[in-house]
Amino acid sequence: MKITLKVWRQKNTNTSGQFETYKLDHVSEDMSFLEMFDVLNEQLINEGKEPVVFDHDCREGICGMCSMYINGRPHGPKHGVTTCQLHMRSFKDGDIIVVEPWRAAAFPVLKDLSVDRSSFDRIMSAGGFVSVNAGNAQDANNLPIGKEIADEAFMSAACIGCGACVAACKNASAMLFVSAKVSQLALLPQGQPEAKRRAIAMVNQMDAEGFGACTNTGACSAECPKEISLSNIARLNREYLSASFTAQVD
Amino acid sequence: MALTGLFLCTFLLVHLIGNLQLFKADGGMAFNVYAVFMTTNPLIKFTSYGLYAIIIFHAFWGLYLVSENKKARPVAYAMVDGKANSQWTSRWMGVLGTIILAFIVMHMAGFWAKYKFGEVPYVQYERNIVDGSMTYGPSAPIESKKEQFVSAETGMEYTIVKDLYTEVAVAFKEWWIVLLYVLAMAAVSFHLVHGFSSAFQTLGVHHSKYNGLIKFVGIWVFGIIVPILFAAMPVYFFIQ
Amino acid sequence: MTNSKLDAKIPEGSIDQKWTKYKSSVPLVNPANKRSLEIIVVGTGLAGASAASTLAEMGYKVKAFCFQDSPRRAHSIAAQGGINAAKNYQNDGDSVYRLFYDTIKGGDYRSREGNVHRLAEVSSNIIDQCVAQGVPFAREYGGLLSNRSFGGTQVQRTFYAAGQTGQQLLLGAYSSLQRQVGMGNVKLYARHEMMDVVVIDGKARGIIARDLVSGKLERHFGHAVVLASGGYGNVFFLSTNAMGSNVTAAWKAHKKGAYFANPCFTQIHPTCIPVSGDHQSKLTLMSESLRNDGRIWVPAKQEDAAAVRAGQLKPNDIAEENRDYYLERRYPAFGNLVPRDVASRAAKERCDAGFGVNKTGQAVYLDYASAIERYGKIEATKQNLTHPDKATITALGKAVVKEKYGNLFDMYEQITGVNPYNEPMQIYPAVHYTMGGLWVDYNLMTTVPGLYAIGEANFSDHGANRLGASALMQGLADGYFVLPYTIGAYLSTEIRTKSIPTDHEAFAEAENKVQQTIDTLINIKGTKSVDYYHKRLGKIIWDQCGMARNEAGLKAAIAEVQALRAEFWSNVRVPGTANEFNTELEKASRVADFLELGELMCMDALNRNESCGGHFREEFQTEEGEAQRDDANYSYVAAWELTGDNQWTLNKEELKYENIKIAARSYK
Structure with a gap:
């Protein structure tokens, strides 16, 4: 699958952020959404750029750390799952996916997609x-x-x-x-x-x-x-x- | 918001039942007498001041909450898929409420203020006590709000009141007023489809046995029947 | 070699009196003195959160550190099955002794009697404490607690909260911790990583921590330091551990003099969802309870297996006679319910022989078809259906299976996209838990005075293999009921020690060293990412020091790890700077430690010329391929002491069994 990502990038709490667009050409539908971000980060590191900071830990839907706002919905399009349990088979080849951090005054952005809860x-x-x-x-x-x-x-x-x-x-x-x-x-x-x-x-x-x-x-x-x-x-x-x-x- | 909202819901019911007298084919007598009762009875008057206060509180506290809630998310999302997780009526309560507030102001200015402070002609009803037949026609202004007496000579009952009914009937011959009223009632409908059951949730009433009933009343009574009956009034006069 | 530092300090007396006597004779610290004693707790999982809150309740000044954004996210949260306790609520003959015995036997006779008996003794208190906190354990209609049997034990002693027991227990401990935070007794440092232990005059006196958001290094003093930083399963890269789980805190302690015990004792869990491709970042466990009803098999013919791998053959098309139910074949008495280590090795054996079934050839089937049929028939009888057709039976059976395992089946379908009601699940073993860890004595103190290790971070209670539902028990036992007593033995001698200002030269020196390491990592500016090295390390350790090990492989692995470590330090690329939120830098500093630990694991495995528990040396097996222990020569704890740069000396703590007769494990 080919996926285009529009990802919120923000240096730290005190700066304002903006969207960056990234293209991924080899996304497997068996990947979890976060594994796709691993691939993106690997790509960014190889290009000499800074990887996207995002929160995640257990990757089995129980620790509550992952927190991406995907295409206008927290944890993306599937019902009853966290971002880490969302798999790319829920998307189609050629999709454009917009990823933002949780947005709330009580959850200030720390960096990119990571917020302070x-x-x-x-x-x-x-x-x-x-x-x-x-x-x-x-x-x-x-x-x-x-x-x-x-x-x-x-x-x-x-x-x-x-x-x-x-x-x-x-x-x-x-x-x-x-x-x-x-x-x-x-x-x-x-x-x-x-x-x-x-x-x-x-x-x-x-x-x-x-x-x-x-x-x-x-x-x-x-x-x-x-x-x-x-x-x-x-x-x-x-x-x-x-x-x-x-x-x-x- | 919940308590005032539910109070306003009961007011709507009372208001509706009173106004249903507009449909009575008696030249507006029942309606006009009712109007006098509503503006003179001390208990009703007392309640009505409470009602105004509650409307103002409900409206302005609501607007304040909207602005406070906006502050809770200072940076907006670039993309929000609201329909995926909630009814639009629940997300647009502030806008719907504002439309209703504007409508209330217009409505009060058009009828209530005119009735109380403006020039409204009087009407005299003459009802035959024996057979109930009735005629009516314009009357000269009187000192009090209502005069009602029975003449033994003519066997007639005379009632002289301000003719709000005709004011209504004339106003609702304007297509744009009718349209405004119908649209406003649509706003009331959507506001209450969410608002009625939401009030119960806020008051902590949530039970698998009764949730269905609350939802049913919210949608059918306050979301459909009440607004349709209200909207039927201008439409009725317009097509008459 | 014996070593005076390896005095386990087991109290005298009979096994069932040791802890009672210890508790009544251990020196106490008076309340006024507690207020001026500071304790640092690193990690906020079951052990860390319970220890930090309990120590604070007792009056000590506590600082708690975790690398996650909240203490509630520690990986204890992911434990599914349950927690053991010798309550004997089911009246089935359970007792403290039986729990003690089962744990020692399950650990393949490589754990310490005194510690394990104490664990069994306090297990009951844990359940009481958790219920009092409001942990919603499963209950019967009568309102009393429900139990199930777990991990093949003969009694029902496992308490559980659906499949989320770890979560509920951790949230209980977390709520106690947050209560103490609110009362000002605990200062919480979330998103902080411990980078080093500060040792002054031979005693642990504080830590250097990195604020992961600002990148700043901080110095923290403590009269004692408690490490509750979990296990090191992520040395394998792929494991059921959380992405952030790491060995850094324990490893830095090891570098400051704490011995590391039995690093080769790692547990491989048999029922995990297999790897689907190179992108895989972690493995997900499926509860062991699935083995109660599922049948495990692979194709009996290699050509069928090859066809399945190529996608030309579906499992349901393989006839019954062409299937190999290898666990039932090899272990007729226990069948699919053999212990974790046995089941895992048997799966590996079949896959290595060319019978594996997914794209990678690293998977076996866990089939519910016969369970569905069996339950369907029972259900049909219950409903008085005479001559039900096959479709009816299947539908009824699926409903029963859904009731029992619905959430697990849903999770499987979520991750794999395959409906397990219609097609057999694929499973494969994965690294799950590490029994090895920092060596501690009966007081849970490491070989560095004032430095403690609790929970999975220490080695003490599970020997060579941990039983199901025992990890939660140990974490909470250490935190709520053991350490709060034993730490008094040390702190009662420290009441005259004033807080040491953090401008002390030992703090400065430790901080400088950490800073240098960070600067080095940032400045290598090589060509490969941290993950690249981590994956390679994982593959070496998994292949050579995973489910089965042999001398040649381990020797090769040691050389490979050394070479990989050298390459890492010359070619890793860590983007960004040190003074910012830099997740790559975090990973790099953790992987640097794994690269050292990996070598020690292989050394330990190479040293232990026997097979026991999770450690299986191919040279040491019976003719039937079962593990062969060597009690005469290896009934000891291997406690490794770092004596130079990646130079270790082995110290042995002999294990004495005075209450349990050692026997061979057999599941035939």
């Missing part, structure tokens, strides 16, 4: 945990949890923190990410004691990071590689509303 870590630090120190725990089976609840919590916990939800949202909102964690812990009895605190703290941190507001377009869930449901956002809204009305003032 430490805002997600800070949101987690604000409340995305159960306050239990090692050694404190009771026997695991002392706390029965219905299978349905455990399964639902697992579905929420499947979030890989890639940020595709933010990238897809026209408002660059992080509600799906935040709600997945709030939901997981709100569903489980272990998370109950600090549920109110958590919902308020995480939402406040999300707002402080400069993410937009949720207008329920559903783009986040539709593009989520782990297909995290919108019901999480509703649950976060519920948790946040009830917490706002009932939490004690410090």
Whole structure:
């Protein structure tokens, strides 16, 4: 296959970027999208140019590091997969593919296609945990949890923190990410004691990071590689509303 | 946005039910009496001030949110394939809302302001109490908003009110006004197809058992029936 | 040769009392002193994140480093199967002793009894801790935890969260870590790579780290340094490891005096998706559970295999009698469920003999057709269908298989573009885990005082072969329940040590050396990319020090690696500069270390004149082609000490088995 790539190149956070066009003449349909970028980089290095910086690590769809906005969609055209699991057989010979970084005020571009998602870590630090120190725990089976609840919590916990939800949202909102964690812990009895605190703290941190507001377009869930449901956002809204009305003032 | 939006949805229903009286073939009496009721009843008046406030809040908070949300993505994408992951109605709420706001201003200026502060001729209805037959014709202006009395001599009930009905009927003979109204109702439809169910999501109401119902009401009642009935009014007068 | 540094410091007493006694007698550090003691943790996987958060909970000042953009991305996240614990929730006779025994046996009698027993003891606490954190393990309808058997064990002791157990456990540890970050007890340095350990007066006192975004070198002091930087499987270039997984932290420690133990013990996982072409950047694992129902075969005739490779013949067109179910043929008792190392070698044997089935000839079939038929018939009986036709049976069977393995089948189709419900899957072994690593004593301390290694980065618990669902257990055991105690033994002697300012000459010297190395790499300005060398290194190690090894091959490999290393240092091309986000520079500095480690792996494999676990020397096999251990001469840990530029001395730690009787493994 022959592929033409229009790739966003940006030296660092403080400079503005532009698109560069590259042509690849020997792309195999068995390649993953990132392996195609490996080929591009090899070509650039051989030409004495600087390779494209992009984030990636596990290349099996679970670490959440890869983050390309491909032809107007995070992680490209296939449903429920990350960029690393997207294969070139999803494209046609002669295609022109536009590749951009995630774009959000809370995800500043570091270089080329790599962005800084430490805002997600800070949101987690604000409340995305159960306050239990090692050694404190009771026997695991002392706390029965219905299978349905455990399964639902697992579905929420499947979030890989890639940020595709933010990238897809026209408002660059992080509600799906935040709600997945709030939901997981709100569903489980272990998370109950600090549920109110958590919902308020995480939402406040999300707002402080400069993410937009949720207008329920559903783009986040539709593009989520782990297909995290919108019901999480509703649950976060519920948790946040009830917490706002009932939490004690410090 | 959710609470005010849902309040405005209920207002739409009330407004629609009242205005359906335009279709009554009584020379506009029911409608004109209703108009008086709506502008004089203290409870309605009180509610209406709340309504204005809510419309203003809903509109301007919405516009503020749009501008805030724009700031969350300072550098725009070169290519966005929005249709791949969301309904266009959900992405265009700000624009649809702005169209509706403009329409409301025009609508209020055309009817409400004219009715309250402008020159609207009066009409007198004479209804035969026995057989219900009715005639009506212009009347001289009166001091109050409405006079209604029964004459034992003639066996007639007399009602004198401002003739908003004729104002409406005349306005809707203009093709461009009719067109504007129909287009505005299309905007209302698209706004509510997303807005109604979205409000429930924002309030945290999301349940596999009830999501279908909410979606159904949002699309059929507020997306289709309500806007079509509203749009039918100008069309009705135009083709009459 | 014995060496005083190789004192494992196993506590006295009976095996089941060692850890209990140790815990009650290990010196403690009082809370006020903890506040002034600083600990550096490198790596934020299961071991690193759990250690960093637990140490912070105890009151130490912690700095955590990871090269990824967030601690949550460490490669522990990719572990699928589960985590073992001796809970005996299933009432099937499990116990701490059985888990201990299975782990020692599974490791082919090359691990240390004391450490492994402790691991089995704390395994239960891990499950409790993770559940308390909100890890959503699979549960039964009654609300209690579900277990499955894994890796051929006779008890059900594996806890799991669908096929994403590693992810859920890591997110639990990560949430604890982020909590401590939020409380100010841990300072997090993401997108930082450790470039060297700083040793002052013989003790580890800090690290030099490179900020991968700005390219700046930073000096960080710590009273102790903990390496939780994972394994070195990426020396093979193609492995199931993440692209960034590297040996650099462990290797720099090795260069500063830490011994490297058993580097040749690498685990090859039998069920991975085969290589599809030269562009391949990594290999993807398919859960071992697929072997429970699938049948593994290759064509019995070489001409059929050749026709398949040429694309002229489809697997479904090969008649039953022309198929060779080689595992069932060779190992009738265990069949397709033989341990990982055995299954992997058998696949290689068939492919080397010319029966491999994909374009490259490096693949075998994993066939679900008979499972689909079997399940279909059972389902038809359940539904009271008399005389169902073949299509009905197949449809019913596919539905059952989809229920059990749907996500794996989807993943297979996603990557290969082939529908595994209709056509047999192709699989081939791939490097998955490295049992070898930095030598540590019972305290998990390396031979450099104050320098610790935990998780996959150390060598201690898995011997020559790791059992399924044991890696997660070891990582979390080390981080939550072992290191937090054992580090006190060292730090209690350090309470008088003030923070050493980072303008100390040892820091300056270490930083200068790192800077020089980076400058050298940038200034070579050769003609070949880093990947070019990495791929060549991988091929050498895979061919000669992979699933099967022999003396001639290993000797040749050592010479080839040396030559390749020389070429790398004279001809590699690293574009860009040192003071910027430069991913090629990152790769170059990692590959430079792999180029040294590769040689040591071959040396270790050459030294070990026996076959055990993941290490198979062709000269040392039984007549039936099975691994032949030599307990009389090789029942030791090979701990390699760097004595000069790529010069090593072998030190041996004898392994004593006081509680377990050594026996040969047989799966016939």
